[in-house]
Amino acid sequence: xxxxxxxxxxxxxxxxxxxxxxxxxxxxxxxxxxxxxxxxxxxxxxxxxxxxxxxxxxxxxxxxxxxxxxxxxxxx
Amino acid sequence: xxxxxxxxxxxxxxxxxxxxxxxxxxxxxxxxxxxxxxxxxxxxxxxxxxxxxxxxxxxxxxxxxxxxxxxxxxxxxxxxxxxxxxxxxxxxxxxxxxxxxxxxxxxxxxxxxxxxxxxxxxxxxxxxxxxxxxxxxxxxxxxxxxxxxxxxxxxxxxxxxxxxxxxxxxxxxxxxxxxxxxxxxxxxxxxxxxxxxxxxxxxxxxxxxxxxxxxxxxxxxxxxxxxxxxxxxxxxxxxxxxxxxxxxxxxxxxxxxxxxxxxxxxxxxxxxxxxxxxxxxxxxxxxxxxxxxxxxxxxxxxxxxxxxxxxxxxxxxxxxxxxxxxxxxxxxxxxxxxxxxxxxxxxxxxxxxxxxxxxxxxxxxxxxxxxxxxxxxxxxxxxxxxxxxxxxxxxxxxxxxxxxxxxxxxxxxxxxxxxxxxxxxx
Ligand SMILES: Cc1cc2nc3c(=O)[nH]c(=O)nc-3n(C[C@H](O)[C@H](O)[C@H](O)COP(=O)(O)O)c2cc1C
Numbered sequence: 001x002x003x004x005x006x007x008x009x010x011x012x013x014x015x016x017x018x019x020x021x022x023x024x025x026x027x028x029x030x031x032x033x034x035x036x037x038x039x040x041x042x043x044x045x046x047x048x049x050x051x052x053x054x055x056x057x058x059x060x061x062x063x064x065x066x067x068x069x070x071x072x073x074x075x076x
Numbered sequence: 077x078x079x080x081x082x083x084x085x086x087x088x089x090x091x092x093x094x095x096x097x098x099x100x101x102x103x104x105x106x107x108x109x110x111x112x113x114x115x116x117x118x119x120x121x122x123x124x125x126x127x128x129x130x131x132x133x134x135x136x137x138x139x140x141x142x143x144x145x146x147x148x149x150x151x152x153x154x155x156x157x158x159x160x161x162x163x164x165x166x167x168x169x170x171x172x173x174x175x176x177x178x179x180x181x182x183x184x185x186x187x188x189x190x191x192x193x194x195x196x197x198x199x200x201x202x203x204x205x206x207x208x209x210x211x212x213x214x215x216x217x218x219x220x221x222x223x224x225x226x227x228x229x230x231x232x233x234x235x236x237x238x239x240x241x242x243x244x245x246x247x248x249x250x251x252x253x254x255x256x257x258x259x260x261x262x263x264x265x266x267x268x269x270x271x272x273x274x275x276x277x278x279x280x281x282x283x284x285x286x287x288x289x290x291x292x293x294x295x296x297x298x299x300x301x302x303x304x305x306x307x308x309x310x311x312x313x314x315x316x317x318x319x320x321x322x323x324x325x326x327x328x329x330x331x332x333x334x335x336x337x338x339x340x341x342x343x344x345x346x347x348x349x350x351x352x353x354x355x356x357x358x359x360x361x362x363x364x365x366x367x368x369x370x371x372x373x374x375x376x377x378x379x380x381x382x383x384x385x386x387x388x389x390x391x392x393x394x395x396x397x398x399x400x401x402x403x404x405x406x407x408x409x410x411x412x413x414x415x416x417x418x419x420x421x422x423x424x425x426x427x428x429x430x431x432x433x434x435x436x437x438x439x440x441x442x443x444x445x446x447x448x449x450x451x452x453x454x455x456x457x458x459x460x461x462x463x464x465x466x467x468x469x470x471x472x473x474x475x476x477x478x479x480x481x482x483x484x485x486x487x488x489x490x491x492x493x494x495x496x497x498x499x500x501x502x
Pocket of ligand 1: 096097098099121122147148149151152153154180208210211249275276277305306307309333334335336354355356357358
């Protein structure tokens with residue numbers, strides 16, 4: 001599979017979770033890539049559900065952190 | 077006409093082009109002819125206890141028909157007595173009072189030896205001193221040159237001894253034969269150096285003759301390592317200059333040396349922090365008159381850029397030279413093949429398919445004619461295709477500026493706040 005195709009699939013999975021209201025709350029990076037923890041937090045601030053994505057491609061690992069950096073830069 | 081004059085730690089010269097200490101500056105005859113040709117300064121062939129040289133001294137690499145891509149020598153310092161050199165320095169300075177004459181010096185690492193030569197040389201009137209801590213062969217076996225230039229404590233100590241008596245600016249010439257040149261550059265500054273110059277030659281063995289099994293060059297069947305210079309060393313020299321220029325505690329002016337062959341090379345070194353440049357191999361290859369083109373080229377360039385003085389170039393690129401971790405991960409370039417210029421040689425395709433990211437497709441157009449196309453989304457922007465392409469303009473690297481800049485260091489500091497410990501998540 002071309003790298004870009006893998007990236008597009010992983011990006012879609014990330015975007016889907018973000019669109020559903022999930023937030024990235026934790027990241028573990030190791031030899032196997034990145035494990036990204038997405039938490040769904042409801043109105044009462046309760047962690048309703050956690051999803052973990054195993055992100056492989058370099059571009060997708062760059063992508064999810066860019067989302068976080070963009071958010072941080074907006075609030076700077 | 078822009079002002080080409082430069083001032084290196086108080087040493088003034090009508091332009092930034094100096095001859096480096098080497099065979100071109102061996103004698104008054106040569107240096108005077110060089111000044112007549114237009115060179116702004118000369119660092120005299122290194123003075124010290126006169127040596128005896130071997131015969132068969134130089135060799136050079138020819139790369140794809142390009143003569144002297146790299147140059148190797150096993151020559152030592154001057155083989156002429158000090159008084160002979162001093163007399164010629166005196167005469168040359170008298171004839172060319174506005175040109176810079178710097179005396180390169182090398183003696184044993186002893187205080188009294190340095191004091192003696194500094195006093196003798198300054199007495200005849202030089203514009204500055206350059207301490208040769210760089211020569212990698214021969215002299216190093218005697219504890220001089222790069223043998224002392226590789227040890228920061230010795231660099232500092234010897235610079236200090238010179239500064240105890242020197243009345244003219246002291247340039248410390250550094251050896252590249254060290255892992256981190258900023259360690260010795262910093263030691264020179266600590267010792268009181270007014271300036272640093274780099275690079276001297278890089279340890280090298282030019283080759284082995286596969287027929288006679290002799291080294292190249294050889295002296296009656298035996299060889300020894302030499303010093304490498306010329307165009308091949310330019311990227312190494314430029315990086316070393318840049319590393320010194322951006323080091324916060326190395327704040328003395330720099331004289332850039334290493335593979336400088338034309339005005340463009342000189343400007344690159346100046347943009348990277350060199351106040352002036354020194355040239356050896358290019359002058360040995362093409363003669364003194366190459367300086368005419370260097371002067372014209374620099375002058376025209378400054379006019380085109382609307383700059384009044386050559387000194388305005390010095391260090392302009394230094395702040396752009398950073399740690400890898402501070403580069404923007406989201407900036408992208410991607411290759412685009414220009415079908416009007418491509419000759420379908422397939423070099424880009426082969427290099428990408430075999431050794432890079434397999435993002436060039438060989439396709440057929442409506443008329444059955446083959447053409448090459450980059451899948452830009454898969455292209456990582458490595459530049460390999462455009463590097464191997466034999467046709468200028470056939471491959472453009474298209475820039476895609478990032479919407480959100482993110483460096484590795486920024487990314488890692490953010491991740492540091494979100495790390496989930498070391499537990500395995502499956
Ligand atoms: C044949 C030869 C002799 C040299 N002798 C000296 C010397 O006596 N003192 C010195 O400081 N550098 C000496 N060098 C080094 C040059 O000054 C210069 O640092 C080096 O050649 C890199 O510049 P280039 O690439 O323009 O040649 C010599 C270089 C060559 C090729």
